[in-house]
Amino acid sequence: MSYAIEFDNVWKKFQKGEKFNSLRDAIPAFFQKIAAKRAAEPLEEKEFWALKNVSFQVKKGEVIGIMGPNGAGKSTILKLLSKIMYPTRGEMKINGRLSALIEVTAGFHPELTGRENVYLNGTILGMRKKEVDRKFDEIVEFSGVGEFIDTPVKRYSSGMYSRLGFSVAANMDPEILLVDEVLSVGDMAFQTQCAEKMRELLKSGATVILVSHYLALIQNLCKRIILLNQGEVLKDGTVEEVIPHYQSIVSKKIEKEFRSRIPDLIGKVELNTQTVVTIPDVRVSNEDSRYGEEFSVGEKLKVEIDYRTRAKIESPIIQLEIFRSDSVLCCSLLSGDYGFILEEMNNHGIIEIDLGKINLFSGIYLLKVSIWDRDMIHPYCVHSDEVIRILDKGEVNISQAVFSPVAQWRVLEKAYRK
């Protein structure tokens, strides 16, 4: 078969916590274990599965991306592929010479010169000395280290160091290439060079496994993505199929983390000691009066605030703030600024804020509502439980941008050159 890589029900177990790594600890532990024969059971808790029943095949010449949130098992797969570790259960097969663009400087020794390190690293990666001889000039030229090749690498700048490492690894003509996020080495010029080299390798028919969080890179280079989550293959398919799943995992993670961060975000507000007013609920709805937590970009939104007072408050000020998941304050509205003045709050009531087309970008947002006294010295109460998700085509697309204006595009002038 023309499979370059085959994973067949691969499981990988790791141990948590500290292990005995000296005889001084291990020998007494051994005798203790003999003395209390049943004490061995709680050991099980220390194990966890980094990979659970992972199966996939990669055809020769295929370029695939492996994605997943932190702790999904990406690095474990790379370690298994590069044969540093072995699966606990299951089988994997690799057909062809494999090279990993991971930790490209691991084989370097600081005392040796650049030249010696090129040979050392080349042979560590599995090249013969003759091959290194043949490619030596190419490697040095690619790295741009040039005249410093006979200087001990301990005197290199960190950029030169990693460039030289990358050059050795990239120039060994692999049939299977593992790429971790190393493409961020060096300056812009070197990165362009790296991208060039990558394209060259892709064209040469090499099988490439790319592990990255950098969506654009994966989208550009890969046709197929394997999505991992907590050691399991969640989805294996084309870019179009998998990326939405990835987005939703990531956004769920972000939301969870965001919710845990809310108390920090709000800060310690000194509330008026007698809480004379409370906000039992805040609701968000769209133009169709649908209440919920998920809305689409560009929908008209309304916010309803319930309040309940124990005593009369005179001319309170109501504030609505919207925070994005990365703590950016997107907007802050004060009722007074809009000429909205409540004479008094007594007993209970509902206040509606019509935000209109708010045009926030897709993302996760927190609504924080507070009620202040008329001089805005003390907030009476703060409500910050309301998290909404703004979806773009049914998915949360985390972005750097804050708002997406309703924009019209047209050509004003257009000249032709003959």
Place this chain on the structure above:
Amino acid sequence: MIQMLKEIFEYRDLLWMLTFRDIRIRYKQAAMGFLWAIFMPLVAVLAGILIKKVMAVMIQEAIDYKGIISISVKVLPWTFFISAIRFSVQSLVGNRDLVTKIYFPRAVLPLSAVLACLFDMGISIIVLTILLMVFKIGFSFYLLLLPVFIFLLILFTAGLGLLLSSANLFYRDIKYVVEIILMFGIFFTPVFYSASSFGRWDVIMLFNPIGSLLEAIDQIVVFGKMPDPFWFGYAALTSLAMFYIGMVIFHKIEPLFAENI
């Protein structure tokens, strides 16, 4: 075993590069340069002469010069053995980055440590050969057996080095135990004296494979005699067995290295 040797052979260039690296680093940093190689044997020989002198005074005899030459001859393989073991015990743990990040047959690491020490021994052998020629120690055909014994010594050392380096990876205090044994091992090995001085208890000395190898080397170099065939056979067998056991066990636990280092 054969498969493992095959893989090491495939990575032979790496073995040379690592050996070369170890040698380079040792000599680059040491101001004494190549003198480094003969420094330790020299000190050991001086210590041996001192002991010989003390013994000569005690039994009220003149110090015999052949004995001193024997010490010089036996000290070289002995220092090779202890420094090779010392370096190879550390070889896996000391190259942690390589072990956890790149695939290659790990046996290359302890083996290159042994080879780098072999290089040191080579230098001191050259120096000693010149000295022996100056002192006109005769040549005998049994000298042709010398490479065989050195080869056996390398096999034994490599096997033990493989075993101890992997053990030290799992239990970090192995290296202290080894250090103590190596430090006092010279008293349990016929280096400063010959096994024959123990009379019929010489078996105790020769039972130690290094002891029987040293005695055999002494016999062929200094006395120009055929070594005792029984102990020759014993040394050959134990060396081969040691190498075999070292390789097999190392290979068996190699997959666990990256997770346990």
